[in-house]
Every structure is written in C-alpha cells, then in structure tokens.
Amino acid sequence: MAKPPLPLPLDIDQIKGFLDPAEGAALQRAAIEGAGLGGCLEIGAYCGKSAIYIGVACQSVGAVLFSIDHHRGSEENQPGWAYHDAELWDAAQGAMDTLPHLRRNLRAAGLEETVIPIVGRSATVAAHWGGRLGFLFIDGGHTLEAALNDYRGWTPHLAQGGLLAIHDVFPNPADGGRPPFEIYQRALASDLFAEVEAVKSLRVLRRL
Ligand code: MG
Secondary structure: OOOOOOOOOOOHHHOOOOOOHHHHHHHHHHHHHHOOOOEEEEEOOOOOHHHHHHHHHHHHOOOOEEEEEOOOOOHHHOOOOOOOOHHHEEOOOOEEOOHHHHHHHHHHOOOOOOEEEEEOOHHHHHHHOOOOEEEEEEOOOOOHHHHHHHHHHHHHHEEEEEEEEEOOOOOOHHHOOOHHHHHHHHHHHOOOEEEEEEEOOEEEEEEO
C-alpha cells in the first residue's frame, strides 16, 4: 500500500495549480526514492504547487529540487485561452509572470533553501545541463514540440534506476491533450523505461 503523503507546511489548496493531492503524494514517493540516485528536477513550476509537494520530500532527505519554468505561461495560460488566470497577468510587462507567485509560495512554505528556481526555456537549460538526475518530473508545455523537447532533452540525464514522472497523461483524447500521453508511450516503447505507478493523470516510470 502506498505511504501517506508527507505533511505540507501550508494549505496547498491556496496555491494555484493543477495537481491532485494523490498525484502530489506519488511525486513525493518518487522524489524520495530518486534523490538517492541523483538530483531532482521538475519542468513546469507555474506557481509552485508541485514544487511544494516535491520540495517537502526533498527537504526530508536533505536533497534539493531544481524547478524550471520561463514563467510566461504555457499556450493554454495565455489571454483568451481556457486556462488563463488574469491574476497572473502583468500589465506593465504585457505578459504572464508566475515567478513572483512561485517565490512568495516557496517562502511561505519554508522551501527557499530547498527549491531552486531556474528561469528559462527547458530545452535551453537541458542543452547546458551537466548533472545526473535521480528524479525528473515533466509537467511543462503541452504542445507536441514542447513535450518532445522535454523528453528528448532531459531523459538522457536520468540515472539508471532513476524515476521519470509525467503529468497530464490522458489515454482518452476526450480528457485532454495528447502530447504528454505520446511521450509516455514513447518512453515505454523505448524499452528504457518500465511503469512504476499510475495515479490519476500522473505516470511514474523507472529508467532501466
Ligand atoms: Mg500539469
């Protein structure tokens, strides 16, 4: 039976985001296990909901979490799109800006020393990354290009035995966009990964 989630330092429902508590608990389990093999990294910070779940897990084992986001919102977060949140729009910049929200939430959670935000495009950071990862969470852009870039750019950094988590995997197209499901299928078809667990739209795979 799955272990219960680690207690969170604040009311997670106050944090904007799209992560179910059961998914958060699964991410905590994977991060604690993966942290023994290498660094922990997530793509797609938004306002920090998943970073708080994973950060608490990292904190409990003395690890850190690198959290990558350009903080300008994904396609579906832009004005006029279904997941736009006007509170995250910075009128002076004429752009989305979720970074101040992330920083505020990490501070409130006592995770400023544990979660290390990296502001930039995932593909650019991946191209310059040198460290070995034990835990990788892909929750970035949902276009096919973005999802493939995240998969191709980051999974080579994952250590053998490390854990890959992918969010928003919807086998039924009626439930959501396909690119996260497509990289999940690509991972399984590669014979480099085996599924560890499935929790709602989260899939956790192990690098063989
Ligand atoms: Mg997501």
